[in-house]
Amino acid sequence: MKDLTRRKWLQNSLLASSAFLISGSQTLLADTKLKSDSTNNGLIRLNWNENPYGPSPRAIQAVNDVIVNSNRYPDALIAELKELLASDHGLQKINFLITAGSTEVLSLLGQHVGLMNGEILTPYPSFPTMLRFGETCGASIRKVDLTVDHKIDLKAVLDAISEKTELIFICNPNNPTSTEVDHEELVSFCKSVPSEVLICVDEAYIEYSKNGLKGSMAPYVDEMSNLVICRTFSKAYGMAGLRIGYAISHSDNIVAMAIRHPGWELSTGVAPVAAALASYNDVGFLNKCISKNEEGRQIVYDAMDRWGIGYSPSSTNFIYVESSRFQKDVVSKLRKENVLITKWPDMKDHIRISIGKPDEMRIFVNRIEQYVIG
Numbered sequence: 001m002k003d004l005t006r007r008k009w010l011q012n013s014l015l016a017s018s019a020f021l022i023s024g025s026q027t028l029l030a031d032t033k034l035k036s037d038s039t040n041n042g043l044i045r046l047n048w049n050e051n052p053y054g055p056s057p058r059a060i061q062a063v064n065d066v067i068v069n070s071n072r073y074p075d076a077l078i079a080e081l082k083e084l085l086a087s088d089h090g091l092q093k094i095n096f097l098i099t100a101g102s103t104e105v106l107s108l109l110g111q112h113v114g115l116m117n118g119e120i121l122t123p124y125p126s127f128p129t130m131l132r133f134g135e136t137c138g139a140s141i142r143k144v145d146l147t148v149d150h151k152i153d154l155k156a157v158l159d160a161i162s163e164k165t166e167l168i169f170i171c172n173p174n175n176p177t178s179t180e181v182d183h184e185e186l187v188s189f190c191k192s193v194p195s196e197v198l199i200c201v202d203e204a205y206i207e208y209s210k211n212g213l214k215g216s217m218a219p220y221v222d223e224m225s226n227l228v229i230c231r232t233f234s235k236a237y238g239m240a241g242l243r244i245g246y247a248i249s250h251s252d253n254i255v256a257m258a259i260r261h262p263g264w265e266l267s268t269g270v271a272p273v274a275a276a277l278a279s280y281n282d283v284g285f286l287n288k289c290i291s292k293n294e295e296g297r298q299i300v301y302d303a304m305d306r307w308g309i310g311y312s313p314s315s316t317n318f319i320y321v322e323s324s325r326f327q328k329d330v331v332s333k334l335r336k337e338n339v340l341i342t343k344w345p346d347m348k349d350h351i352r353i354s355i356g357k358p359d360e361m362r363i364f365v366n367r368i369e370q371y372v373i374g
């Protein structure tokens with residue numbers, strides 16, 4: 001990463017935090033006020049792509065066991081987690097940065113580009129967190145349309161690289177469209193990007209995708225020093241409320257991010273790290289979550305097929321559904337009935353439905369049916 005002046009850093013950090021207070025936290029508070037649980041009180045949360053089955057029993061046990069050690073900083077546990085991740089990926093500990101959710105990695109990268117007044121190139125629609133952080137810090141955002149079937153158009157992204165491009169954001173599988181790009185095509189795309197342009201591949205949903213972790217770009221981080229991978233325990237591992245994620249990258253990038261990390265690599269806590277250590281290799285639990293997700297997804301597919309409503313085949317725990325055959329205010333109407341789904345302003349013709357438990361998906365289908373038109 002290029003260097004920054006201290007004054008500019010301060011100016012931009014203040015801007016970034018006030019913008020977040022205005023936009024991000026109000027949304028958080030609005031939802032929290034409703035009710036906090038997906039099943040209690042009848043609230044069905046299909047809006048934030050949470051895993052309704054997690055955390056794994058092993059993670060819960062680990063949290064219970066470790067909580068007594070919360071008087072200590074999590075440095076030793078973080079080192080242990082890096083060791084585990086490094087040996088699983090055939091990499092070194094220095095290739096990993098452990099964060100309080102992958103949001104921290106996205107924000108660090110967004111701020112980095114912003115502080116250089118550079119450009120973030122992104123297929124769109126896609127996950128906006130990095131773009132927002134980048135923009136509030138001075139980055140310009142260049143959006144590239146998806147293909148007609150809502151996939152990332154790698155060729156168009158490559159063609160859009162300019163002198164100003166500092167970073168390319170590739171969310172694979174993509175949120176909100178739930179589609180994934182072919183692994184070989186992504187590898188060859190990354191190899192074609194000039195080495196001075198950073199590429200962030202956000203793999204938040206990779207465990208749910210067709211090839212699972214085999215489709216990850218992680219094996220290429222030593223070969224491609226401009227590659228930063230984001231991963232999270234919030235989705236397939238069911239630990240969104242514990243706040244833990246990580247970056248995988250060339251050691252130079254990890255060091256550069258660690259220097260700017262607001263928590264000096266200690267923003268996460270002993271409980272999330274212990275839970276991550278305990279659940280990382282709980283393959284049985286992970287596979288159960290993935291297959292239950294497929295069951296829930298099928299319930300939505302069947303309903304949409306029955307009503308003749310289009311959707312993108314999903315590689316994730318959410319579905320991108322065409323909205324033209326639903327009443328315009330379907331999102332707010334469902335909200336009044338304690339069912340939360342998502343429509344970002346930029347998702348003009350679609351709604352996004354997270355996959356809950358099969359019973360929740362049946363209730364969802366039942367409630368949304370009254371708003372189907374035509």
Ligand SMILES: Cc1ncc(COP(=O)(O)O)c(C=O)c1O
Nearest residue numbers: 101102103127175204232234245
């Ligand atoms: C694509 C993507 N990346 C990153 C995140 C952030 O997740 P977390 O900060 O919980 O790791 C999300 C959350 O929904 C996401 O959809």
